Amino acid sequence: MTLQSSTYGGQQIELAMDIERDQSTGNWWLYLWGTPIGYWPPSIYNGGVLTYGADTLSWGGEILDSSGSNGFHTLTQMGSGHFPSEGYTRASYVRNIVYKDPNGNANAISQNQLHPQAPAPNCYNYQFQHDNSGQVYFFYGGPGCS
Numbered sequence: 001m002t003l004q005s006s007t008y009g010g011q012q013i014e015l016a017m018d019i020e021r022d023q024s025t026g027n028w029w030l031y032l033w034g035t036p037i038g039y040w041p042p043s044i045y046n047g048g049v050l051t052y053g054a055d056t057l058s059w060g061g062e063i064l065d066s067s068g069s070n071g072f073h074t075l076t077q078m079g080s081g082h083f084p085s086e087g088y089t090r091a092s093y094v095r096n097i098v099y100k101d102p103n104g105n106a107n108a109i110s111q112n113q114l115h116p117q118a119p120a121p122n123c124y125n126y127q128f129q130h131d132n133s134g135q136v137y138f139f140y141g142g143p144g145c146s
Contacts, residue, residue: 001032008080009089020100021053053102059094060126060140074123079141084127087139091127095137111136120145 006012018031026042028050045051061078079092097109111128114136118125124142131137 001035006080006089008082012089014095016096023104026051057099059097060138061092061124063124063144075144075146077142077144078124081141081143083142084125084139091139092141093137093139095131095135097136108135 003015004013016033018034019028020031021028022039027039028042029039030037042051049055063074063076063078080090082090082092084091098106099109100106111130114128116126116128116138123145124140126138126140128136128138
């Protein structure tokens with residue numbers, strides 16, 4: 001499988017990713033564009049909550065801030081390295097956000113179910129949008145801080 005990357009201001013390549021728990025084996029499977037890539041067996045969760053399901057889901061970007069206590073923030077970019085306000089073709093985004101309930105039914109996420117965090121909004125941020133059907137999606141990222 002060859003992965004392509006998006007072009008700033010041009011063609012956008014979307015990664016269709018799905019993570020599902022197999023009810024019969026307990027394995028958490030990773031799918032890209034519907035193709036199984038691999039799985040995490042329940043044994044690695046040592047009887048913790050992910051052994052049996054999930055109670056929290058997360059989407060977005062994450063960076064390592066190794067600044068410690070000296071007051072400086074990392075130069076690491078998040079997403080495309082551009083702020084969400086730049087929008088489509090420039091900022092990273094997540095869309096088609098759904099989760100499966102214990103019965104296997106897909107449920108769209110509403111904005112009031114999300115608990116956004118941007119601890120350094122002048123370095124990284126997010127911006128919610130809604131598509132024509134009302135589903136929420138968001139742009140995220142930023143250049144980091146100097």
